[in-house]
Amino acid sequence: MAEKFDAIVVGAGPAGITAAYTLAEAGAQVVLIERGEQPGTKNTMGGVLYRKMMDDIIPGFWEQAPLERHVIDQQWWLLSEEAAFSIGHRNLGHDQPPYNAFTVLRAKFDKWYAQQAVKKGALLITETVVTELLKDKQGRVIGIRTDRPEGDLLADVVVVSEGANSLVLEASGLKPMPRSETMAVAVKEVIALPREVIENRFHVSGNQGVVIEAFGNATLGMTGNGFVYTNKDSLSVGVGAMISDFVRRRIHPHQLLEHFKQHPAIAPLVAGGEVKEYLAHMIPEGGYETMPPLYGDGFLVCGDAAGMVIAVHREGSNLAMTSGRLAAQTIVEAKRDRDFSAHSLSRYWEKLNQSYVLQDLRQYRRTTPTIERNPQILGIYPSLLNEVMGQFLTVDGVPKREKEKRLLRLVTRRRPVTGLIKDAWRMGRAML
Numbered sequence: 544m545a546e547k548f549d550a551i552v553v554g555a556g557p558a559g560i561t562a563a564y565t566l567a568e569a570g571a572q573v574v575l576i577e578r579g580e581q582p583g584t585k586n587t588m589g590g591v592l593y594r595k596m597m598d599d600i601i602p603g604f605w606e607q608a609p610l611e612r613h614v615i616d617q618q619w620w621l622l623s624e625e626a627a628f629s630i631g632h633r634n635l636g637h638d639q640p641p642y643n644a645f646t647v648l649r650a651k652f653d654k655w656y657a658q659q660a661v662k663k664g665a666l667l668i669t670e671t672v673v674t675e676l677l678k679d680k681q682g683r684v685i686g687i688r689t690d691r692p693e694g695d696l697l698a699d700v701v702v703v704s705e706g707a708n709s710l711v712l713e714a715s716g717l718k719p720m721p722r723s724e725t726m727a728v729a730v731k732e733v734i735a736l737p738r739e740v741i742e743n744r745f746h747v748s749g750n751q752g753v754v755i756e757a758f759g760n761a762t763l764g765m766t767g768n769g770f771v772y773t774n775k776d777s778l779s780v781g782v783g784a785m786i787s788d789f790v791r792r793r794i795h796p797h798q799l800l801e802h803f804k805q806h807p808a809i810a811p812l813v814a815g816g817e818v819k820e821y822l823a824h825m826i827p828e829g830g831y832e833t834m835p836p837l838y839g840d841g842f843l844v845c846g847d848a849a850g851m852v853i854a855v856h857r858e859g860s861n862l863a864m865t866s867g868r869l870a871a872q873t874i875v876e877a878k879r880d881r882d883f884s885a886h887s888l889s890r891y892w893e894k895l896n897q898s899y900v901l902q903d904l905r906q907y908r909r910t911t912p913t914i915e916r917n918p919q920i921l922g923i924y925p926s927l928l929n930e931v932m933g934q935f936l937t938v939d940g941v942p943k944r945e946k947e948k949r950l951l952r953l954v955t956r957r958r959p960v961t962g963l964i965k966d967a968w969r970m971g972r973a974m975l
């Protein structure tokens with residue numbers, strides 16, 4: 544007879560660890576299953592970790608967690624082939640507790656976070672792959688099958704938090720295989736550099752950190768972006784774009800990363816660094832419209848497995864943590880009522896609906912599809928803006944009025960006025 548728990552959590556990423564932590568803290572018997580050697584070994588993130596959602600679980604976590612730098616400066620760069628138009632926000636209000644966000648390396652962070660769940664009483668089982676959900680004759684989820692001999696486990700409820708590559712949901716008929724237009728793939732290198740070099744290049748001191756998102760030529764106009772984030776003594780440098788774009792353009796993600804690192808605005812930042820790690824991962828960017836059922840008889844779905852990513856805001860880990868916490872709270876209530884039916888677990892949906900999670904996912908549901916269907920947005924505008932700025936800022940004796948007329952002609956030659964208006968309207972509608 545297979546062992547029975549109150550809850551089984553599939554996958555020890557931010558969503559799963561949070562669910563296990565919250566359940567264990569509430570006194571539930573919970574087992575957390577992870578296929579990697581350790582939590583974090585299979586995980587990739589840029590990675591900016593947002594303080595608020597983690598603080599909701601472990602108040603003041605920054606005093607003990609293995610974090611890299613606290614973010615005081617966020618920048619957005621629009622790249623053409625040889626120029627960069629940038630806007631940024633440096634905020635020294637974020638230089639002190641409680642901070643706003645941190646850069647992290649997931650191999651260290653997830654391992655530490657899972658240990659906190661274990662300290663609360665969760666049972667962590669690593670190097671074990673969950674292959675499918677077990678169901679009873681009525682179709683209710685009653686446990687999991689793993690790749691271990693006699694590896695079935697039973698539970699009142701299963702939390703599926705297996706991340707973007709959600710093979711368990713697919714194998715259990717709860718989610719179709721995602722289309723390549725709804726999935727991005729991102730590659731990242733961790734590039735070692737001495738601390739003082741990072742401080743000089745990014746104008747920071749101590750543990751202050753900078754994050755840069757780059758668009759346009761960073762991805763050769765594909766739907767996605769490049770990034771450079773400062774760690775203590777390394778940089779996280781990566782690019783990501785929709786899988787369908789990579790296929791259409793016949794570009795390998797690794798080639799795109801090399802291209803990004805060689806851009807004249809990026810090359811000086813990474814110069815002299817030594818690549819320590821190379822990582823690749825998928826990001827579910829289909830958004831609200833492509834989310835699977837988030838609950839049913841005996842199961843709940845959290846984080847990336849549920850498609851909870853808002854790419855335009857670089858948010859994923861926070862949604863994963865909040866959904867993991869709300870799933871656990873729902874289970875605690877279901878345990879109290881001794882009712883693990885879909886009806887009882889639908890409280891999870893209500894909680895998500897009341898939180899920023901579903902409200903934001905709904906608000907941004909059109910963003911990625913709109914950018915994908917309108918390749919001019921990342922394909923033309925970043926280079927056009929750089930061209931306009933380049934000419935405008937060149938002091939060449941041309942009278943300003945004449946220059947303004949020339950620039951207007953330049954813009955409308957590349958994109959007619961009707962196209963400009965339509966693009967502004969489309970993006971406004973997709974974001975607001």
Ligand SMILES: Cc1cc2nc3c(=O)[nH]c(=O)nc-3n(C[C@H](O)[C@H](O)[C@H](O)COP(=O)(O)OP(=O)(O)OC[C@H]3O[C@@H](n4cnc5c(N)ncnc54)[C@H](O)[C@@H]3O)c2cc1C
Binds near residue numbers: 590673711731
């Ligand atoms: C390159 C990149 C950059 C990103 N940058 C950011 C960022 O800066 N900020 C941010 O907030 N988000 C970022 N994200 C998104 C963020 O990483 C995810 O949203 C977040 O990790 C989701 O957490 P999760 O727990 O749902 O899934 P994951 O972190 O993917 O965790 C899932 C876990 O389940 C395990 N697992 C999977 N299948 C099984 C199985 N069958 N059996 C057992 N275990 C299994 C995996 O090994 C993994 O440990 C980025 C993503 C990528 C790829």
